Amino acid sequence: MSLIGASVPRGDAVAKVTGRAVYGVDVRLPGMVHARLLRSPIPAGRIVTLDVDDAWAVDGVLAVCTADDAPPRRTGLAVYDQRLFADDVVRYEGEPIAAVVAETEAAARRALEAIRLELEPWEPVAGPEQALDPATRLVHPHWAEYEVAPGLEFRRHGNVAAEMISDPGDVDAVFARAPFVVEDEYRANRQYQAYLEPKHAVVDYQGGRYTVYVAHQYPFNVRDRLAQILGVAVSRIRVVCPTIGGGFGAKLDVGLEPYAAVLARKVGRPVRIVNDRLEDLLTCTSREDAIVQIRSAVDEDGRILARELTCLMNCGAYAGDMPFLASIPLHLAGSVYRVGTARVEARVLYTNTAPTGAMRGVGGTYLTFAVERHMDHIAAELGMGRRELRLRNLFRDGDRMLTGQVIDQAGTLRQAFDRMEQVAPWAQVTAPRPLHGVGLAALIWLTNPMPGSATLKLNEDGTLGVVTAATENGSGAVAMGLTQIAAEELGLRPSDVVVLAPDTDAAAYDAGSQGSRTTHVVGAAIRKAAAEVRRRIFDVAAEMLEVSVDDLELVDGTVGVVGDPGSRVPLGEVARTATFTTGPIAATGAYRTPMPAHDPTCATGLLFPSFPTPTFHLHLAEVEVDPVTGRIHVVRYVVVQDVGRAINPTGIRGQIQGGVTQGLGYALFEQLDFDGARYRQRSLETYRLPTAVDVPRVEVELIENADPAGPYGAKGVAEPPVVPVAVAVANAVSDAVGAPFDRLPVTPEDVLAALEERRRRP
Amino acid sequence: MDFRRAGTTDEIVSILAEVGPDATLLAGGTDVMVQYLRGEIAPKLLVHIEQVDELAGVDEADGRVDIGALTTHLTLSEDPVIRRTVPGLAEAASQVGGHQTQAVGTVGGNLCNASPAADTAPPLLVADAELRLRSAAGTRTVPLDRFFLGRRHTARRPDEVLTSIAVRPLPSHAGETYLKVGRRGAMEVAIVGLAARLVLDDDGDVVTDARLAVCSMAPRPLRLPDAERLLVGSRGEPEAVAAAADAVQETTEPIDDARARAAYRRRLVPRLLAEAVRLCMRRARGEEESWS
Known part of the structure; x- marks a missing residue:
């Protein structure tokens, strides 16, 4: 029986639920010491005094480090705008100013208190x-002197860290003769990734090499960025990843590793550093806050003739990966x-707030919020049904995105609308009920194409070792996806992998x-490696069984002869024979999804030019609004999602339930906004994540339109379910209340205000 | 910081007599441990009293109900005596924090912590709760509406331990409720909490007695006598409720904080009050189960 499509239980589940899994924060090394960071208490200002002498004198302190004794260079992902420690100027609340390392964490805390820091506060941007605003102070007055990563071209000016512009030139003319023009502005606040395990690192420096223990989403990026920051060759750094307690995009770039590395080298002992929850919340590269203005020209039949969309994205004090995300609006x-x-x-705008960055569904969350709220508005202006308007404008097979990229399977969207109609008939769910509303939102999303590899080695007992840096971030992509693919390829049980x-x-x-790439990309790499392993197995087994390789098959951990059930040899025997005759059986496969063709003249500053391995999505939310409190209850949630091929349906349902949960948090609960340039929410009590009682059981309908290049047709799965949720809910609340909700999160306060406003209207 | 465990009320009293203000009593720990870890309190001595069994449990006698200070929220929400005699308290206890908080958090701790948002305070205020405070000098009784002096500030002296809470059971022809507003369905500090207890005449028609109390609308949980008077003699009609709501607005002083804006809290008052009056009257008439 095939393992592809089988809901095999994940191998790491028991260790996780019984507390035996070793997470990054659990790592302890002999002789290990503890570091803490002195962070800026204000969002903007100048360092007047930084006197660390008394900190050195604190009992147990081994070293104190500031910008003076850290690597001098500015580094970054796209713009090299950030130093390890603030020198002279602080640009966000929580920015590291100094680090101490001591025998105990308590001593390190005492040492921080002994540092004398005087700041001259500035009015924050x-x-x-x-x-x-041209009158505003520049967050980086020397922006023009900053280097940009090799190969990247994009416009920067003043507080604009990056700009992406696409203008085909014919837009104004279409607007000028359009029967209807509909215009909106949408705002979304930040979202904290709020993983269970705070950022951390343990670094050991020995023999000129740094060994970094960190539970991370992207170990090779830790290697590369650490090398960049420290100014050493990548081969001088080794990154080892224990079990990760969640990342959601915030653990793609380096975080605390460089501080631990600098200090470990200084004191010659392994250094551990861990954020407390407040530090983590204040300094985490949260999903950016954004403002989206959108305007559409529409004809009498509801056909969209032209569109204008402008997006402001707040990258905070340093650009990070945000210049890449500036492509998403297009x-x-x-x-x-x-x-x-x-x-x-x-x-992408510099401000005196914590740097933002990738979070599951990058940019898509608020852009889909804008586009799909706007669709509801257009439908209302035209007096047209909201579903009908969408069907009239829906993409079909072969339609082009604004980049010129052709979407071959875009007709899947129509399939998704049809499937949704079967499980939640529009006329039925939208039958008028007081304070009840329904929202729809559709999406095309990508599967991250970046490279991966895997080495498969057949062990001498017939089990399989897989050596890969693909990370199990909790999604099951490794524990289920890759494991099942490898097992299926070689006729093994998943527990033998x-x-x-x-x-x-x-x-x-x-x-x-990142970007749901692991099962798709590394799964493809595994299949390549497995083909070679299989060939080597058959070569050896053919001699052992004295048959032709063409007659062999892999079944249940054995090599058998097709049509001759009595003639088979266990894989372990084949492996042992191979090892001591022709050599061990192992092979490596590598894969990178080719970038789909696009029109390179379509835009400037388009650092992420196309959407590889697109997937298709339709979400429906039903809400009820409490007339007393304005609270919003999501009473039904349906997801129709194209996954190419469901390797493990239970795993996929879990990822969709989780994505929707995170999307509901963004839609309704997770407020992260500012008092000036300081976060108002400073704990997980006021930064409210949805609890189990706030989330309905999500109904999942899978569509399996295979991707020709994906393993067994599999496409990316886990990232996109977060994307359309906020707007499906906002559309539903707008429908229930009879007033537009154009700001995220949608709060009971806004709902009550709108209910009262509606009552006052004649 | 030192840590001691007390096994009896006498032991608590003698430790407090000896150490006084340097000691912090630790029951369920759902407030104390959080405040300690945040650095908001720095006690020299933590006295663990959670296992003093004589301070836990519910006792009904002679028309009064006594609630041990260490009775957990979980017990309050499930106890048949509480659900019959102070249903608003059971309703409130079932909405404190989440399941974990309810399993270990105690009513005495909730009151002594004196949070402006203490969920058990409004239903106890409308039940005329009286607190028994014991010290080496003896036992004194303090009405709950004189116990709260301000945010995290009570009439309890450092040498006293709260031992029990006496409440007046719901009379016949009466209904009560506790309505809590939060963004989420659990793990919320009340944005506003409102308790109401209404007594109707024999016909189930006219309000003969009204008790109202709120939390998260002032530095401390409050009884609302002005609003109460405006409901007495009414039939719960919208005009009377609106007048009572206006009186609530006058006696309270909600603030903007990270949980909600003052304007939202104000906007909630008339709506919650109308809902509470509606529920209490239906319950008083037996048209609706008190709470399930």
Whole structure:
């Protein structure tokens, strides 16, 4: 029986639920000492005094470190704008100013208190609109001197850290003669990744090499970024990843590793550093807050003729990976629905707030919020049904995105609408009920294409070792996806496949757990490696069984002869024979998804030019609004999702339930906003994550339109379910209340205000 | 910091007599441990009293109900005597924090912590709760509406331990409720909490006695006598409820904080009050189960 499509229980589950799994924060090394960071208490200002002498005198302190004794260079992902420690100027609350390392964490805390820090506070640049104002102080007055990563071209100016502009030139003319123009502005606040395990690192420096123990989504990026920051060769760094307690994008770039590395080298002992929850919340690269303005020209039949979309994205004090994300507005402004021609502008703004960055569904969450709220508005303006308007403009097979990329399987969207109609008939769910509303939202999303590899080695007992730096970020991509693919390829049980935890010394490059790439990309790499392993197995077994390789098959841990059940040899015997005759059986496979073709003249600053391995999604939310408190109850949630091929349906349902849960948090609960440039929410009590009682059981309908290149047709699965949730809910609440909700999160306060406003209207 | 465990009330009293203000009593720990880890309190001595069995449990006698200070929220929400005699308290206890909080958190701790948002305070205020405080000098009784002096500030002296809470059971022809507003369905500090106890005449028609109390609308949980008076003699009609709501607005002083804006809290008052009056009257008339 095939393992592909089988809901095999994941091998790491028992260790996790019984507390036996060893997480990054559990790592302890002999002789290990403890570091803590002195962080800026204000969002903007100048360092007047930084006197660390008394900190050195604290009992148990081994070293104190500031910008003066840290690597001098500015580094980054796209723009080299950030030093390890603030020198002279602080740019966000929580920015590291100094580090101490001591025998105990308590001593390190005492030492921090002994540091004398005087700051001259400046008026912070608080938000993207203020940052854009020419009268505003520059967060980086020397921005023009900063280097940009090799090969990247994009415009920067003043507080604009990156700009992406696409203007085909014919947009204004279409608007000028359009029968209807509909215009909106949408705002979304930040979202904290709020993983269980705070950021941490243990670094050991010995023999000129740094060994980094960190539970991370992208170990090779830790290697590369650490090398960049420290100014050493990548081969001088080894990254070892224990079990990770969640990442959701915040653990793709380096975090605390460089501080531990600098200090470990200084004191010659392994150094551990861990954020407390407040530090983590204040300094985590949360999902950016954004403002999206959107305008559409529409004809009488509801056809969209042209569109204009402008997006301001707040990257905080340093650009991080945000210049890459400035491409997302162009991809989402004109996919799912045909929009004719479109002008799209995206600007990434420096402010005196914590740097933002990738979070599950990067940019898609608020852009889909804008596009799909706007669709409801257009439908209302035209007096047209909301579903009908969507169907009229829906993409079909072969339609092009605004980048010129052709979406071959776009007709899957129509399939998704049809499937949704079967499980939640529109006329039925939208039958008028007081304070009850329904929202729809569709999406085309990508599968991250970046490279990965896997080495398969047949052990001498017939089990399989898999050496890869693909990371199990909790999604099951390794524990279920890759394990099942490897087992299926070689006729093994999943429990006979052992996947090595990531170690950059052992495995070849892997681009980490991001953009749902692991099952798709590394699964494809495993299939390549498995073909070679299978060939070697058959070569050896053919001699052992004295038959032709063409007659052999792999079944239940044996090599058998097709049509002759009596003639078979266990894989362990084959492996032992091979090892001591022709040599051990092992092979490596590598894969990278080719980038789909696009029109390179379509935009400037388009650092992420196309959407590889697209997937298709439709979400439906039903809500009820409490007339007393304005609280929103999501009473039904349905997801129709194209996954290419469901390797493990239970795993996929779990990822969709989780993605929707995170999306409901973004839609309703997870408020992360500012008092000036300081976060108002400073604990997990006021930064409210949804609890089990706030989330309905998500109904999942899978569509399996195979991807020709994916393993068994599998596409990316786990990232996109978070994306359309906020707008499905916001559309439903707007429908229930009869007023537009154009700001995220949608709060009971806003609902009550709207209910009262509605009552006052005649 | 030192740590001691007390096994009896006498032991608690003698430790407090000896150490006084340097000691912090630790029951369920759902507030004390959080405040300690946040550095908000720095006790020299933690006295663990959770296992003093004589301070836990519910006792009904002579028309009064006594609740041991160490009775957990979980017990309060399930106890048949509480559900019959102070159903609003059971309703409130079932909404404190989450399941974990309810399993270890105690009613005495909830009161002594004196959070402006203490969920058990409003239903106890409408039940005329009286607190028994014991010290080496003896036992004194303090009405709950004189116990709260301000945020995290009570009439309990450092040498006293709260031993029990006496409440007046719900009379006949009466209904009560506790309505809590939060963003989530659990793990919420009340944005507003409102308790109401209404007594109707024999016909189930006219309000003969009204008790109202709120939390999260002032530095301490409050009884609302002005609003109560405006409901007495009414039939719960919208005008009377609106007038009572106006009186609540006048006596309270909600603030903007990270949980909600003052404007939202104010907006909630008339709505919650109307809902509470509606529920209490239906329950008083037996048209609806008290709470399930």
